[in-house]
Amino acid sequence: MSASRLFVIGGFVLAFGLVALIEWASRREGSRIPSLGDVCAYVMQYEVGRMPVGRLGVFGFWWWVGWHFFAR
Template identity: 75%
Template sequence: MSATRAAVIGGFVVALALFGLLEVLARRPGSRIPTFGDVCAYVMQYEVGRVPVGRIGVFGFWWWVGWHFFAR
């Protein structure tokens, strides 16, 4: 494994750990930090006119993740 690949994998592991820590902090009683579900709900309700831009954006993000990490 090259050093570059190890650094990228390490970066993703650190980002995932920070995301998990943020979610744990958000779920404490009385916390003012929104949970991941709250953020997704807020983004998905965004509309421009009658076009659900938030839902399209979330769908596009999941499509991108699937294309780059799961399609091989």
């Protein structure tokens, strides 16, 4: 296994670990950190006129993730 592959895998493990740590911290009693669900709910309610821009953004993000990680 090459060093660059190990570096990338380590970066993803670190990123997922940080997300898990922040989510854990957001669910403690009296925490002021919003959970991932709260952030998604806030983004999804954003509209410009009658256009649900937040929902389109979340849909576009999931499309991008699916295209780059699952369409191989």
